[in-house]
Amino acid sequence: MVKIEKFSVRQNYTLYLQKKFLAIILAIESSCDDMSAAVMVDGVVITNVVSSQLIHEQYGGVVPEVASRQHLIDIVPVVESALSKSKIEKHEINAVAVTQGPGLLGSLLVGVNFAKSLALSLNIPLIAVHHMHAHILSHFAELPNPNFPFLCLTVSGGHTQIVKVEAYDQMTVLGKTIDDAAGEAFDKTGKMLGLPYPAGPVMDQLAKQGEPIFKFNLPNMKGLDYSFSGFKTSVLYFLKEKLMENPNFIKENLEDLCASIQNGIVKILMKKLIKAAEETEINEIAIAGGVAANSGLRAALEELKMTNNWNVFIPKMQYCTDNAGMIAVAANFKYLDGKFADQAIVPDAKLKF
Ligand code: KG4
Ligand code: ZN
Numbered sequence: 001m002v003k004i005e006k007f008s009v010r011q012n013y014t015l016y017l018q019k020k021f022l023a024i025i026l027a028i029e030s031s032c033d034d035m036s037a038a039v040m041v042d043g044v045v046i047t048n049v050v051s052s053q054l055i056h057e058q059y060g061g062v063v064p065e066v067a068s069r070q071h072l073i074d075i076v077p078v079v080e081s082a083l084s085k086s087k088i089e090k091h092e093i094n095a096v097a098v099t100q101g102p103g104l105l106g107s108l109l110v111g112v113n114f115a116k117s118l119a120l121s122l123n124i125p126l127i128a129v130h131h132m133h134a135h136i137l138s139h140f141a142e143l144p145n146p147n148f149p150f151l152c153l154t155v156s157g158g159h160t161q162i163v164k165v166e167a168y169d170q171m172t173v174l175g176k177t178i179d180d181a182a183g184e185a186f187d188k189t190g191k192m193l194g195l196p197y198p199a200g201p202v203m204d205q206l207a208k209q210g211e212p213i214f215k216f217n218l219p220n221m222k223g224l225d226y227s228f229s230g231f232k233t234s235v236l237y238f239l240k241e242k243l244m245e246n247p248n249f250i251k252e253n254l255e256d257l258c259a260s261i262q263n264g265i266v267k268i269l270m271k272k273l274i275k276a277a278e279e280t281e282i283n284e285i286a287i288a289g290g291v292a293a294n295s296g297l298r299a300a301l302e303e304l305k306m307t308n309n310w311n312v313f314i315p316k317m318q319y320c321t322d323n324a325g326m327i328a329v330a331a332n333f334k335y336l337d338g339k340f341a342d343q344a345i346v347p348d349a350k351l352k353f
Pocket of ligand 1: 157289292320
């Protein structure tokens with residue numbers, strides 16, 4: 001068995017600080033249905049390869065067992081592609097970073113075990129990354145970066161949170177959803193309209209050609225927590241009623257329905273974000289996660305930049321949805337801090353924030 005020497009890790013780290021060599025991090029993300037590998041050289045993501053699994057479309061949602069089996073097929077070609085595109089040889093890598101959780105256990109297992117084996121065989125440190133921390137820290141992939149402390153609205157298929165970020169490793173959840181995530185609200189209402197999975201991006205495109213003429217119930221939650229289930233039910237009953245009158249209602253009003261649903265979800269998201277900014281008196285505002293790709297949400301934030309004097313940070317599209325580039329960015333903070341993971345780590349589907 002190869003012995004990992006703490007000394008050699010430390011020595012590399014010291015040399016890195018002295019700029020004697022460039023730190024090269026290979027990052028792997030496999031928490032859900034995207035397999036991704038990225039190469040970061042000296043804090044800069046130079047390659048970010050993402051392979052998305054289209055197989056789930058036919059089931060209307062991610063099937064965990066199918067996702068993990070597909071990851072087993074994809075992981076080697078995706079990692080090889082990231083390395084060859086970066087013109088980096090395996091022996092040049094200084095650390096391997098991987099998403100430890102949260103996510104689908106079977107999917108995480110593939111990435112974590114691959115990363116552990118690679119780090120062990122190359123005798124280099126392993127860095128474990130929290131998926132949601134990485135979404136937030138993706139803002140440091142490119143300039144301009146938000147100043148600490150900043151607020152980050154993280155909106156994905158599994159999470160909806162308002163997070164106060166005081167440092168890379170000091171984050172507090174101020175509010176979160178008590179039921180569905182924002183991405184789920186897009187996907188589930190989109191399913192009611194007959195849109196393919198994941199419905200969020202499709203709804204975004206269709207909404208651009210429609211007007212938000214239909215109104216649905218918006219939640220009236222106290223504090224900074226979110227709820228989307230009432231909104232979802234309101235869309236369901238509205239559609240049921242309209243379809244009784246006209247069976248072609250959805251087909252004839254698809255664009256306006258998408259614009260109205262998107263408008264409702266964005267309004268729900270913005271209300272609590274504005275409240276959080278007022279309560280904390282923080283005006284550095286960032287968004288992250290898959291739903292951050294939504295053009296309605298982006299437009300609403302651009303408007304608040306003017307009206308509320310916010311400094312708004314919206315990641316590039318490639319850093320919004322799941323990608324290993326953001327894992328590399330989060331890992332780089334840990335690398336610089338010398339915070340490495342033990343070979344004994346295991347994936348954690350419900351990893352604590
Ligand atoms: O962060 P992500 O890629 O994966 C998770 O960790 O969940 O987020 C995926 C979610 C899906 O629910 C998808 O429908 C949604 O992000 N999404 C969008 C858009 N692009 C992705 N929702 C609305 N508008 C978009 N443009
Ligand atoms: Zn994600």
